[in-house]
Amino acid sequence: MDKQLDLLQGTLDMLILKAVSLGPLHGYGVLLRIQQISKDRLEIQQGSLYPALYRLEHQGWIASEWGESENKRKAKYYRLTAAGKRKLQTETENWNRMANVMAGILGTKPEEV
């Protein structure tokens, strides 16, 4: 397994939006989903997850409601709102553009200058 990467500033929000866009999840589920789709390559501070969730909810990109977990316990489930969907889309586009630019810059060889 690759060495785990520390999370880049500001990327946690995108990861959460992406995770819940695949279906409603409780907080712990979000953590598991991110670990799963990142194939455990990202290190997420468990404690930092919840402030992010609350912030996104406050901004209206995700919404929450109480439901029952797989093992029949009360848990709070988050889902993507319409606004969140648009946000995820624009963030994804931005990210890709940025990644392209960065990759282009970082891939530059001396003779290309």
Place this chain on the structure above:
Amino acid sequence: MESEMDAELGFHVEAYAEDLIRSGVPCEEAMRRARLEFGGGEQVKEECREARGVVFLESLIEDIRYALRMMRRSPGFTAVAVLSLALGIGANTAIFSLINTLMLRRLPVRDPGQLVELLSQYPGEPRTNCCGGKAYAHIRDYNHVFSGIIGTAASGFKVRAEGLAPETVTGNYVVGDFFPVLGVKPAIGRLIGPEDDHIGSANSAVAVVSWSYWKNRFDLRPAILGKQILVEDVPLTIVGVTPRAFSGLQTGLKPDIWIPMAEEPMIAHPSRLISGGLGLALMGRLKPDVSIEQARAEMSVLNQWRVAEISKTNKDPLWRQARLEVEPAAAGFSLLRNQFMNPLVVLMAVVGLLLLIACSNLASMLLARAASRQHEMAVRVSLGAGRFRLVRQALTESLLLSAASSLLGVFLAYFGADALVRIMASGRRIVGLPSGIELQVPLDSHVLLFTAGVALLTGVLFGLAPAWNALASAPALSLRGIRGTGETRFRRLFGKSLVVAQVALSVVLLSAAGLFIRHLSNLEHLDLGFHRDHVLLVKLDPEHSGYEGERLYRAYKELLGRFEAIPGVRSATFSGTTPISGGGAASFVKVEGHPENPEDRRYVSVNWIGPKYFDTLGTPLLAGRDFNFQDQRGPRVAIINQAMARYFFGNESPVGKHFTIDRDWKGFGDDMPFEIVGVVGDAKYYEIREATHRTIYLNSFQDGNVSSQFALRTNVGPTAVGPEVRRTVSEVLKTVSVERLITLDDQVDASIVPERAIAALSGLLGALGAVLAAIGLYGLLAYAVARRINEIGIRMALGASRGDVRRMVLGDALGMVSAGLVIGAPVALWGKSFVASLIEDLPVKSVVPIVFGAVAMIAVALLAAYVPARRAARVDPIVALRYD
């Protein structure tokens, strides 16, 4: 919200732990690891709260819960803090509520700001709102400044009606314009209008009643309209009810009935409206574009007509100097305001001082407590609590304390204001009010706003110290656990300066109290010209008793003999006027052989008395003889006082000289000379502070002018003979009732109610302030000693004696007290001149009160310092050096 968050985070930790267990980690280990990896629970929660955005309200609730917990944890501190502050806030609220009622509350009428009252100023006397009917008509018809001017006269009325118990109610005669000019609208029916105010017209046989009368006597039934009532046996028809908020123009008077002025000749016999003797209280409504200065100018012009008119019938030259003044009256007539405003302002200053003392006391207590919580603060800062949050926490605690105190304070104020009103009403009857003071002091929005403001201010004021403490907490030092490092030089100075402030404020308060008490004592020891102790005043009511004229004299003569036979009674007499009752008769006299320039003529007081009057009152007979029953058939005789003797006769003896009393009064005249048979010492009659009036005494039995006001000098406590007096009266005069029994002492005291109230309250509050300052000093010293035990141990190990240590602590205390005195004394001096401007003839030149305040404060401080000093001296160096 908070519990949801707990549940959500809990779920996370547990779910993670379960996964760990499933992967083979042992149960306890799994829980521990799950929590550890989750990170600091509180910090996460705090971040979550902030992220959620509603953080302020939530954390406020959190703060309040925390503060409540802290309050519960030290109930003693909380009780002392809340109680001392509640006393301060309660006293302030009570006094303010009275000031509000007397001065700030506006009449519930249209545009009260336009209203002014017209005050008549007779030279040398307080201004009164009292004007004759003719002058009123003249001002009404010839002024250009008022859009309306109204007159009203208060009186008591005996009211009967079918289905109602007979009673005497307070009421007002009002001119026809009264309600229209005020712009008062009826609750039901109609109010008195100009069409009702014509003498002799059947229209004027109407009455309007107050809302509370309607409620209490008629249960708000609309059937009251058209109902006939008998007012002094004159049938009047009730045509309307005034609105609930309206209770007349005079604060302290609650009239229940309004009657057209034109009805007065039907009701009053003889009519004072017709004779011109009815005094009207006048209120004008300024025209919108007219200033009060213009009104003043015009009234001084119209006044010339008024005094010329008065001087036609009244020979008093001083009347020509009388003025007519105009004052704003948005809050109603000023009668009560004039009586009580200055005393209330003084009391407001006194209770303000007390509140400041309570505040700084609380601040120093909180500061000491904050020092002991230094460690906790440091831990919280290290755990990630924001500094701002801690400051807010500290302020929340102090504001919560002040909020609790103000709730209790408002409760206290409710009773306090009531007690103050009762004290105000305990004074003698105020000239101009037909009944005693009836004052409702509502805790209205003004008062509650005031209290809330005071609470907020005090909360911030005494909360600043601990808040500053929170801001300055230095976790690194404090957590290292070194005792005493948290005690910065700044904080030590701050704590000390709080105590200094308390001492200074207490000195001001104590010296003010000393000043008022001394003032009262001066008043009580004024030479009044009679001995106020051991005299019982008995007022009888012979009206409707069937006793009249000659029969009444004989009965009263017998009664005097029977009174003197009561064991414990030394002598008995009666008089038309008793000392310091606030009233009396006066006339002009011509003294044989001493013609006076008309401009120099002054009223002479006249009092009808029975034999042994001077003996009973304790006024010395300086020359000649007293009256006796034999005078009845002899030539007319009189006794004069020293002031009169000196003015007319200088060093000559007046005995045997003659004078006459002016004819326009009581049927006397130039052909009815009185022979002066005696001279007595001067005595005060209206006020205890007045210059003595020239006075003549006439013999009641000679003049056919007996009075029903008896006076008895007793060997025993004067009230002890009361029951026997009542029994004697009922035996001698079966149909005559005893109207009133009062000791002369009480009657004199009733004339100086404000002075007595100020002295008593300021004394009480001064003592309270000193106790609070002592608590503050004690707290600070006790804390300082506890903190310095280590140091004291070292000092003693190095050879300091117990005496040295004691001196060190006491010296510390004395240092703070001296600083307080140095600051307090000049403030007290300044305060003296401030109160001297509000209360006449205060003994301001005396330094005794300030010295008294200073000495009292030093004594209290030494007492407070004694316990900590002894504790310091008892420190065992061996134990102390091991101490932490």
